[in-house]
Amino acid sequence: MRDLAWRLIAEGANASTRYPPEGWLEYPPMTRTLTTTPAADGFRMPAEYEPHAGCWMLWPERRDNWRRAAAPAQRAFVQVAAAIARFEPVTIGVSAAYFESARRALPEAVRVVELSHDDSWMRDVGPSFVVHPRGRVRGVHWRFNAWGGLKGGLYAPWDQDELVALKVLEIEGRDRYRAPLINEGGAVHVDGAGTALVTEECLLNANRNPTLGRAQIEAHLRAYLGVSTIIWLGKGVFNDETDGHIDELACFVRPGVVCLAWTDNRRDPQYAISADAWERLHDARDARGRRFQVHKLPIPGPLAMTAREARGVELRADSAPRRAGQRLAGSYVNFYLANGGIVMPLLDPRRDRSAAALLKRLFPRRRLVGVRTREILLGGGNIHCITQQVPAAPPAA
């Protein structure tokens, strides 16, 4: 403001005149970058099953990750967006080049905004929202290195991904905490009541925060998620290229209740991973000292990429290749909880119905919508990975 060339304040001006007059709508607040932490300010990350204001997604565009110039993936994203939009408002970020085609492909109920990105994983590059009991919502903007940077990361560069959380918070008009931790939204689940669930494979990986030990990472998670207890599982789902994100392996159904990706096939490398997770969950206590009730959700398949599918991807030197026969990290745990709904992946005709039946038992008051998402899985994730909920602001006290 010092730069303003010159100011003329009128003799006749009445500084106490109120604009706009009382009773007119107010514009949402703008985005400040805060130097405190959510926990210090009394904020916590709510669980996904708490009420939402809406959901954010990104449009798939990369031809080196999505086969056939991303057209089949785009159709699957449209179906996911349309399914979620039955329950809550959906906004999808699209680069300038794809804006018009995305706007045409998506139903009017979905808001389309210009938002560049390096790939379409809003769970991982979007903000993790936190809420205050007196009604405010803010966002945590993690540092991001494309799931491992130059040590096993999935592509380079990732500079546009790094700006996504800031851009979402600017549009939402929410204040931002800039976390010092390299982290992704899919690497943490919370129960909304003081407990976080993470994997060692991801959060202790040398390609994320090599200078930080377990205790320091726990301190950051407490500060930025507003949790008190962190439950460490070991590895994530077999061959998950995110280095074992929790959101393919396990999630909270409600505080004290966990849903775990499972197989009874002891020859499947997933068996030892799930069994280890089951034992750790059995031994753990949550923030309120409770034992966990654990529900086993059998994985689909095992599923693998076909030669035809792999051929549709345009290989590039700076991104991870897709290979025929590659085991896909398919998991029904990667569903999205919308307001009053569950949007779940359909991946395997032999398993979809029993997975859906279990989810119905676990969430009896929610409507279940299934979407065929093999095309999303081929790109390395599923419905939970491509979505990010915005919590509803709790009513002001």
Next chain:
Amino acid sequence: MRDLAWRLIAEGANASTRYPPEGWLEYPPMTRTLTTTPAADGFRMPAEYEPHAGCWMLWPERRDNWRRAAAPAQRAFVQVAAAIARFEPVTIGVSAAYFESARRALPEAVRVVELSHDDSWMRDVGPSFVVHPRGRVRGVHWRFNAWGGLKGGLYAPWDQDELVALKVLEIEGRDRYRAPLINEGGAVHVDGAGTALVTEECLLNANRNPTLGRAQIEAHLRAYLGVSTIIWLGKGVFNDETDGHIDELACFVRPGVVCLAWTDNRRDPQYAISADAWERLHDARDARGRRFQVHKLPIPGPLAMTAREARGVELRADSAPRRAGQRLAGSYVNFYLANGGIVMPLLDPRRDRSAAALLKRLFPRRRLVGVRTREILLGGGNIHCITQQVPAAPPAA
């Protein structure tokens, strides 16, 4: 929705469960494209002096219009944005390439969103907002051809400009009327009470809507602005490359009162233009049958582009050149009315104070802020041209 692969509705689901519960905040509505017109739906365009929800701008980037890679213009835009942000929330649209530098240059009070454009004239490419007496706000999305298309337009292509109004309305969550008329926001002023002010030079120009006559253009303006009376002035400010936009020549102070760019120098080509406008205004009656009270606001200068200024522009075959000695269409009428404020251009030390004094007399209850905007004028417009107000929603009846 027919495309959804498969749906499982639970036996146990309770369809009447309300999400989110009463009392929680609601998400803004999404953007529909309507096939009716504002007038048919009971909407009207409010005057700029009515209360605002906020203001939109775009970031100057083109090196073939803004000298020295747009850096001096960017500084002037920052000052305008900061000045308006004292009175109301400001959002500025920036292309992906400039997002970080714009975010750093602008104060935190200004919201920055990614929004591609061909140049930075939000008045002309943004939506013209209309309001309903029962509290709703919608936007009119005009057709746009870069001020004349291939017959004297200022650059090509203009495909990104054509999407700006849609993108603003998506972010604002406001419904959209897609008008069939090629038009720009700077080509019309309204008094909010049934009267519009336009120029023949622009709206009857063969490079805009060559197949439409005056009566048909009037019909479109009535339908999309919700006005009943259209006052036609002749030419706009001398050498205005927009083909005579009204917003450099004249504006409403309140219903029945007009401010007119003026010169007493009969050898200046502006004299005949302003004198003709004065006579037409003298003879006109507004929507309520009133005569106009007209205030003459002397122009600065005359001002011309210096050789040094012209050299800083990187010429390109597809855009209009900048030439040393070129007369600049400087006018103090191109101010912006913010909530409780006027942000006016400072262009000429010999005239700024008397122009400011007149504006203070015309708007005694507003604070006046002056910003040195020669760098904006060099690009072809001024403060009004680079801003677009969003009206506050009237209180629901």
